[in-house]
Amino acid sequence: MMPKFETIKGVLFDLDGVITDTSVYHEQAWHELADQLQIDWQPAFAEQLKGVSREASLAVLLNATGHPNDYSAEQKAQFATEKNDRYLALLQQLSPAAIAPGMTAFLTALKAQNYRIGLASASKNAPFVLERLGLSDYFQARVDPATLRKGKPDPEIFSRCVALLGLQPAECLGIEDAQAGIQAINAxxxxxxxxxxxxxxxxxxIRFETTAxxxxxxxxQQLK
Structure with a gap:
Protein backbone atom coordinates (compact mmCIF):
# COMPACT_ATOMS: atom_id res chain seq x y z
CA MET A 1 0.00 0.00 0.00
CA MET A 2 1.43 3.35 -1.03
CA PRO A 3 1.66 6.25 1.42
CA LYS A 4 -0.42 9.41 1.19
CA PHE A 5 1.05 12.33 -0.70
CA GLU A 6 1.17 14.41 2.47
CA THR A 7 3.61 11.99 4.12
CA ILE A 8 6.25 12.44 1.39
CA LYS A 9 9.17 14.57 2.57
CA GLY A 10 12.02 13.69 0.21
CA VAL A 11 12.82 12.82 -3.38
CA LEU A 12 15.71 10.61 -4.50
CA PHE A 13 16.94 11.07 -8.06
CA ASP A 14 18.81 8.91 -10.46
CA LEU A 15 20.87 11.05 -12.85
CA ASP A 16 21.30 9.48 -16.27
CA GLY A 17 18.02 9.38 -18.16
CA VAL A 18 16.17 11.31 -15.46
CA ILE A 19 17.86 14.66 -14.85
CA THR A 20 19.66 14.62 -18.16
CA ASP A 21 20.17 12.11 -20.92
CA THR A 22 23.84 11.33 -20.66
CA SER A 23 23.02 7.74 -21.60
CA VAL A 24 23.72 8.63 -25.22
CA TYR A 25 27.30 9.55 -24.25
CA HIS A 26 27.65 6.41 -22.13
CA GLU A 27 26.41 4.27 -25.01
CA GLN A 28 28.78 5.94 -27.48
CA ALA A 29 31.77 5.43 -25.18
CA TRP A 30 30.88 1.79 -24.46
CA HIS A 31 30.23 1.16 -28.16
CA GLU A 32 33.68 2.49 -29.02
CA LEU A 33 35.25 0.21 -26.39
CA ALA A 34 33.29 -2.76 -27.75
CA ASP A 35 34.60 -2.01 -31.24
CA GLN A 36 38.14 -1.78 -29.85
CA LEU A 37 37.74 -5.20 -28.22
CA GLN A 38 36.09 -6.62 -31.35
CA ILE A 39 32.83 -7.28 -29.52
CA ASP A 40 29.77 -7.10 -31.77
CA TRP A 41 27.53 -4.33 -30.43
CA GLN A 42 24.04 -5.59 -29.60
CA PRO A 43 20.97 -3.30 -29.31
CA ALA A 44 20.12 -5.00 -26.00
CA PHE A 45 23.31 -3.60 -24.46
CA ALA A 46 21.80 -0.10 -24.30
CA GLU A 47 19.13 -1.19 -21.81
CA GLN A 48 21.41 -3.56 -19.88
CA LEU A 49 23.95 -0.80 -19.25
CA LYS A 50 21.38 1.64 -17.85
CA GLY A 51 21.66 2.53 -14.18
CA VAL A 52 24.46 0.14 -13.30
CA SER A 53 28.05 0.74 -12.28
CA ARG A 54 31.01 1.08 -14.64
CA GLU A 55 32.33 -2.31 -13.52
CA ALA A 56 28.95 -4.02 -14.03
CA SER A 57 28.63 -2.41 -17.46
CA LEU A 58 32.05 -3.71 -18.48
CA ALA A 59 31.02 -7.18 -17.30
CA VAL A 60 28.00 -7.07 -19.66
CA LEU A 61 30.31 -6.47 -22.62
CA LEU A 62 32.93 -9.03 -21.63
CA ASN A 63 30.30 -11.67 -20.83
CA ALA A 64 29.06 -11.28 -24.41
CA THR A 65 32.41 -12.64 -25.64
CA GLY A 66 31.77 -15.92 -23.85
CA HIS A 67 35.25 -15.66 -22.36
CA PRO A 68 35.05 -12.96 -19.66
CA ASN A 69 37.84 -14.55 -17.63
CA ASP A 70 40.38 -14.11 -20.41
CA TYR A 71 41.05 -10.61 -19.10
CA SER A 72 43.08 -9.78 -16.00
CA ALA A 73 41.90 -7.41 -13.29
CA GLU A 74 44.48 -4.90 -14.57
CA GLN A 75 43.13 -5.10 -18.12
CA LYS A 76 39.55 -4.67 -16.93
CA ALA A 77 40.56 -1.62 -14.91
CA GLN A 78 42.27 -0.18 -17.98
CA PHE A 79 39.20 -0.79 -20.16
CA ALA A 80 36.99 0.98 -17.61
CA THR A 81 39.40 3.89 -17.44
CA GLU A 82 39.54 4.22 -21.23
CA LYS A 83 35.76 4.21 -21.42
CA ASN A 84 35.46 6.84 -18.71
CA ASP A 85 38.08 9.08 -20.31
CA ARG A 86 36.11 9.02 -23.57
CA TYR A 87 32.85 9.65 -21.70
CA LEU A 88 34.32 12.65 -19.88
CA ALA A 89 35.53 14.07 -23.18
CA LEU A 90 32.01 13.77 -24.58
CA LEU A 91 30.57 15.44 -21.46
CA GLN A 92 32.50 18.63 -22.17
CA GLN A 93 29.69 19.61 -24.52
CA LEU A 94 27.10 19.28 -21.75
CA SER A 95 25.26 22.49 -20.73
CA PRO A 96 21.99 23.50 -19.00
CA ALA A 97 20.33 23.07 -22.39
CA ALA A 98 20.67 19.30 -21.83
CA ILE A 99 18.50 19.26 -18.68
CA ALA A 100 15.54 16.94 -19.21
CA PRO A 101 12.19 18.60 -20.05
CA GLY A 102 10.39 19.91 -16.97
CA MET A 103 13.20 18.93 -14.59
CA THR A 104 14.33 22.44 -13.62
CA ALA A 105 10.74 23.41 -12.82
CA PHE A 106 10.25 20.23 -10.79
CA LEU A 107 13.44 20.72 -8.77
CA THR A 108 12.54 24.36 -8.18
CA ALA A 109 9.08 23.38 -6.92
CA LEU A 110 10.54 20.75 -4.59
CA LYS A 111 13.04 23.23 -3.14
CA ALA A 112 10.40 25.94 -2.74
CA GLN A 113 8.17 23.55 -0.77
CA ASN A 114 11.04 22.33 1.43
CA TYR A 115 11.30 18.77 0.18
CA ARG A 116 14.66 17.17 0.84
CA ILE A 117 16.43 16.25 -2.38
CA GLY A 118 19.05 13.55 -2.79
CA LEU A 119 21.06 12.05 -5.63
CA ALA A 120 21.28 8.26 -5.88
CA SER A 121 23.32 7.78 -9.04
CA ALA A 122 25.75 4.98 -9.77
CA SER A 123 27.79 7.43 -11.84
CA LYS A 124 31.09 8.49 -10.29
CA ASN A 125 30.91 11.51 -12.61
CA ALA A 126 27.61 12.76 -11.17
CA PRO A 127 29.08 15.81 -9.37
CA PHE A 128 30.74 16.95 -12.61
CA VAL A 129 27.50 16.46 -14.58
CA LEU A 130 25.44 18.43 -12.04
CA GLU A 131 28.00 21.21 -12.16
CA ARG A 132 27.87 21.36 -15.96
CA LEU A 133 24.07 21.52 -15.78
CA GLY A 134 24.06 24.21 -13.08
CA LEU A 135 21.96 22.04 -10.73
CA SER A 136 24.39 21.27 -7.90
CA ASP A 137 22.72 23.56 -5.35
CA TYR A 138 19.42 21.69 -5.44
CA PHE A 139 20.84 18.55 -3.85
CA GLN A 140 21.24 18.32 -0.08
CA ALA A 141 22.69 14.81 -0.21
CA ARG A 142 24.64 12.78 -2.76
CA VAL A 143 25.63 9.16 -2.36
CA ASP A 144 29.24 8.46 -3.31
CA PRO A 145 29.00 5.24 -5.37
CA ALA A 146 32.61 4.41 -4.51
CA THR A 147 31.49 3.73 -0.93
CA LEU A 148 28.84 1.17 -1.87
CA ARG A 149 29.23 -2.58 -1.53
CA LYS A 150 26.57 -3.47 -4.09
CA GLY A 151 25.11 -1.80 -7.16
CA LYS A 152 21.53 -1.56 -8.40
CA PRO A 153 19.24 -3.54 -8.31
CA ASP A 154 20.46 -3.87 -4.71
CA PRO A 155 18.70 -1.17 -2.63
CA GLU A 156 21.88 0.02 -0.88
CA ILE A 157 22.27 3.28 -2.82
CA PHE A 158 18.68 4.36 -2.15
CA SER A 159 18.77 3.26 1.48
CA ARG A 160 21.96 5.28 1.93
CA CYS A 161 20.40 8.33 0.29
CA VAL A 162 17.33 8.13 2.53
CA ALA A 163 19.60 8.01 5.59
CA LEU A 164 21.67 10.98 4.40
CA LEU A 165 18.46 12.99 4.13
CA GLY A 166 17.45 11.96 7.66
CA LEU A 167 14.19 10.39 6.53
CA GLN A 168 12.42 7.03 6.47
CA PRO A 169 12.05 5.12 3.17
CA ALA A 170 8.26 5.46 3.08
CA GLU A 171 8.68 9.24 3.28
CA CYS A 172 10.58 9.30 -0.03
CA LEU A 173 9.96 9.04 -3.73
CA GLY A 174 12.70 7.49 -5.87
CA ILE A 175 12.84 8.45 -9.54
CA GLU A 176 14.42 6.12 -12.11
CA ASP A 177 14.32 5.27 -15.81
CA ALA A 178 15.89 1.79 -15.59
CA GLN A 179 14.56 -1.59 -14.48
CA ALA A 180 17.46 -2.12 -12.09
CA GLY A 181 16.80 1.24 -10.49
CA ILE A 182 13.09 0.61 -10.01
CA GLN A 183 13.86 -2.74 -8.41
CA ALA A 184 16.32 -1.03 -6.07
CA ILE A 185 13.82 1.64 -5.03
CA ASN A 186 11.10 -0.92 -4.37
CA ALA A 187 13.49 -3.02 -2.30
CA ILE A 206 4.02 5.38 -10.31
CA ARG A 207 5.00 5.89 -13.93
CA PHE A 208 5.22 8.74 -16.38
CA GLU A 209 6.18 8.52 -20.04
CA THR A 210 8.46 11.55 -19.87
CA THR A 211 10.01 13.91 -17.34
CA ALA A 212 7.72 16.67 -18.65
CA GLN A 221 -3.01 12.43 -8.26
CA GLN A 222 -1.25 9.05 -7.97
CA LEU A 223 -0.96 9.13 -4.18
CA LYS A 224 -4.53 9.97 -3.18
Missing amino acids: SGAVSVGIGAKDVLAAAQ ELTLANIR
Missing part, protein backbone atom coordinates in the same frame (compact mmCIF):
# COMPACT_ATOMS: atom_id res chain seq x y z
CA SER A 188 14.51 0.03 -0.26
CA GLY A 189 10.93 0.72 0.80
CA ALA A 190 10.67 4.08 -0.97
CA VAL A 191 7.94 4.78 -3.53
CA SER A 192 9.20 4.12 -7.06
CA VAL A 193 8.50 6.59 -9.84
CA GLY A 194 9.43 5.32 -13.29
CA ILE A 195 10.15 7.50 -16.29
CA GLY A 196 9.68 5.57 -19.52
CA ALA A 197 7.76 2.81 -21.23
CA LYS A 198 5.32 0.62 -19.30
CA ASP A 199 6.72 -2.65 -20.66
CA VAL A 200 10.19 -1.74 -19.38
CA LEU A 201 9.13 -0.24 -16.04
CA ALA A 202 6.20 -2.49 -15.16
CA ALA A 203 7.35 -2.73 -11.54
CA ALA A 204 7.19 1.05 -10.97
CA GLN A 205 4.52 2.08 -8.46
CA GLU A 213 4.89 14.92 -16.76
CA LEU A 214 6.86 14.89 -13.52
CA THR A 215 5.09 17.48 -11.36
CA LEU A 216 3.92 17.55 -7.75
CA ALA A 217 0.34 17.85 -8.96
CA ASN A 218 0.62 14.71 -11.08
CA ILE A 219 2.29 12.79 -8.26
CA ARG A 220 -0.44 13.91 -5.87
